[in-house]
Amino acid sequence: MNKELEHSFVELLEKHQNIAHKVCRLYTNNYDAHNDLFQEITIQLWRAYPKFRGDAKFSTWMYRVALNTAITLYRKSKRTINTQDFSGVEFKIKSEDYDNTEEEQLKVLYKAIRQLNDIDKALIFLYLEDKDYREISETLGISEVNARVKMNRIKTKLKTILNP
Numbered sequence: 001m002n003k004e005l006e007h008s009f010v011e012l013l014e015k016h017q018n019i020a021h022k023v024c025r026l027y028t029n030n031y032d033a034h035n036d037l038f039q040e041i042t043i044q045l046w047r048a049y050p051k052f053r054g055d056a057k058f059s060t061w062m063y064r065v066a067l068n069t070a071i072t073l074y075r076k077s078k079r080t081i082n083t084q085d086f087s088g089v090e091f092k093i094k095s096e097d098y099d100n101t102e103e104e105q106l107k108v109l110y111k112a113i114r115q116l117n118d119i120d121k122a123l124i125f126l127y128l129e130d131k132d133y134r135e136i137s138e139t140l141g142i143s144e145v146n147a148r149v150k151m152n153r154i155k156t157k158l159k160t161i162l163n164p
Contacts, residue, residue: 009049012058013042019059019129020045020066026113026125027070037070044069056138063129064139067122074118112161120154127151 020041024034045065052061113124119140126136133151137144 005050009046012062013045016059016062019062022125022129023063023066023070025110026121027074029114037073040073041066041069060135060139063126063131067125067139071118071122108162109158112158115161116154116157120150120157123147123150124154124158127154 020038021034023041024037028034028037045062048065052058113121116124122140123136126139131139133144133147136151137147140147142150
C-alpha cells in the first residue's frame with residue numbers, strides 16, 4: 001500500500017481509537033484480551049481500509065468493522081479472544097493510556113451489558129455513544145424501527161439485571 005494511504009489510515013485510527021477501545025472493553029474481561037482484540041480490530045480496519053469509500057463517516061464505518069470483528073471472534077472462540085499473526089505491517093500510532101479501573105458504576109453497567117446477546121450489546125453500545133437510531137440501524141444493518149423496538153427491550157432487560 002502506498003504511504004499516503006497508510007498515513008491517512010494512521011491519522012484516522014489515532015483520532016478514533018477510543019471507538020475500538022470501547023468495543024474491546026465491551027467484549028473482553030481483562031487487559032491482555034483487550035489488547036489482543038484491539039490489535040485484531042486494527043488489522044481488520046487496515047485490511048478493509050482500501051475499500052472504504054467514504055459513503056458513511058469514518059467513525060460509523062469503524063464502529064461497524066470493530067463490532068463485527070469483536071462479535072465474530074467472540075463467537076468463534078466461545079468467549080476467548082484469539083488473535084491472528086499479522087507481521088506484514090507495523091503501525092506506529094500514539095496509544096492513549098487506557099484506564100481499566102474506571103468508576104464502579106461503569107463497571108456494574110458493563111457487567112450487565114455483557115450478559116446481553118451480541119447484537120443487543122452492539123446496539124446498547126452505539127446508543128451509549130449517542131448515535132441516533134438512523135446511524136445505529138445503518139451500522140448494524142437493521143431497520144430504524146427494529147433498532148427502536150430492540151432498544152426498548154434492552155432497556156427493560158438491563159433494568160431487570162441491575163435491579164433484581
